[in-house]
Amino acid sequence: MTERTDDSPGERPRLSRERVLWAAVAVADAGGIDSLTIRSLSQSLGTKPMSVYYYVANKDEILDGIVDLVFGEIELPEPGGDWRTEIRRRADSARRVLRAHPWAIGLMESRTSPGPATLRHHDAVIATLRAASFSQELTAHAYAMLDSYTYGFALQEAGLPFEGSDTVADVAEPIMERFSTGEYPHLVEMATDYYLRPGYDFGDEFTWGLDLILDALATRATATT
Amino acid sequence: MTERTDDSPGERPRLSRERVLWAAVAVADAGGIDSLTIRSLSQSLGTKPMSVYYYVANKDEILDGIVDLVFGEIELPEPGGDWRTEIRRRADSARRVLRAHPWAIGLMESRTSPGPATLRHHDAVIATLRAASFSQELTAHAYAMLDSYTYGFALQEAGLPFEGSDTVADVAEPIMERFSTGEYPHLVEMATDYYLRPGYDFGDEFTWGLDLILDALATRATATT
DNA sequence: TAGCTTCTCGTACTAAGTACGACGACCCGA
């Protein structure tokens, strides 16, 4: 029986906190965090605005929730494995995930209460370093550093004015022209000579920096052990 | 003559784009970025909402503007000086500035068009590295890295759930109790043994990591020269 | 089947961004 006068395509399997939050992620991915409104969210779910309030207390809770979902997508390192391999894997994964959900980076700043996925994540990284016999002190240093680098890199990538498919050159050329006024000479030089070269990919910088950090940490680690 | 029926204290010197933007910074500093509304802004200026629209096209322009003002507060390195000294000075300055205006970090992600202060800043850093005879390639690596680290660190600091005066311990204790459930054992261990020690200051981690990066860059630089 | 719980949503209020155009203040040349 179950008469359903449903105008949205397909069925409407019943709401749940999970479904609400994942839908919110999808909306933010598609149109940016500003496009995520209670109304747009409910529409993407095929329901009405007030329905989502049965599952979340308010919009802030949604924001906290989706940040934690994103963190949950990052691969955890496995304590006990080779620490460089594990740490690099999780750093690469973090960057990939944050590039897929760039809005999450900006949210991290304002949301100060970490969710379970976030905590689990921290725990795994610490465990991996400690298992590799990093001292507590070195673990703290290393962790702060790796996270700073990773998030900061993602932040910069998110700030770049172009999307995946475009190359740097396509977008930068017209911008460069605007200030060929002679201000910023070094910036312009670097841009034309280096960043705008055919094969340049800013993303590659990530690996370079990560290697540098890992090398340096390895040195410190063996020095202490 | 100039009859003024002014109800706000003091005078009202006349608006200007500058005054509007600095007032916006002040409002955001005081109450967070969410508290910055056209209405709160105009009130802090002693005027009415629509008055600010004579100086800015819309709110987004305000956001772009204040991010650039914040960037303008960061000390520029001086090309020609000792590169380590200069780069460290600007990194320290950047962190200080971003700690004073934590809302700016989250905004960086969404605002993709850099303002003049931001561009001037980039130019100065590149100039400093190049003057120290870093190759273009190494300059690109170093810059991406230093910025990632600096912004990422600021991002993490901003995410910490306490303000300047409190110590980590004050705020962390009650949180820790919530999950003494045995999940996150390594995290809890690190927290109690290390982060919650009396003198611990997360900010000190910045120096440690920065030194590590600078050392490593110095090695790479001399290897190439 | 009565009554209770679970879930959905209609209505409506508040806050915020901002379009439009009125209006006073000042400014200039005649």
Place this chain on the structure above:
DNA sequence: TCGGGTCGTCGTACTTAGTACGAGAAGCTA
């Protein structure tokens, strides 16, 4: 001095967004 601009300020009002409140449908249990 006066008449017509231009500049700066703001009143009004419309739109979009978050969400309080409570009605009522849907399903569950005894």
